[in-house]
Amino acid sequence: MFPQTILATVAALLVATHVLSSPTPLTDTSASKRTGPTFTGKATYYFQSGVAGACGQVNPDTALIGAMNAAQYPGTCGESVVVTNTQNGKFVTIRIEDLCPGCAANSLDLSVAGFDAIGAEADGVLPIVWHTV
Secondary structure: OHHHHHHHHHHHHHHHHHHHHOOOOOOOOHHHHOOOOOEEEEEEEEOOOOOOOOOOOOOOOOOOEEEEEOOOOOOOOOOEEEEEEOOOOOEEEEEEEEEEOOOOOOOEEEEHHHHHHHOOHHHOOEEEEEEEO
C-alpha cells in the first residue's frame, strides 16, 4: 500500500506542476481590473531619447510607457493604463512615466513602442479610449 501512496502523491505533484507551468492564454481581462472611469481622447507618440520623464525615470523608446495630459497628471506616475485604438480595437497596457503639457484633457502621449502596438506612426494621432488598471 505504501508504494501506491507514493505513486499517487508523485502523480498529483506532476499534474499540479504542469497546470502551474502551463502558459496562460492572452485575453483582455482589463475590464474586470478597471480601477477608474474610461476616458475618450487622442494618442500621439514621442521618443524618450535617454532623457528622464517628469516622473524621474529614464526609459528606452522600446518601453511601454506614456505621458499623461496636464489636467489629469497629478498623482499618476507609475499607474498602469490600458489604451485602446477605437479604429482597430488594438490595445496596449502602458505605465505613466511622463507629463504631456501639450496634450488635451483625456489624451495621452505614448512612447513610440506603445503607439506602434496599437497603430502606425504614419497616422500621427489615434482615437483612443483608456482606463487605469
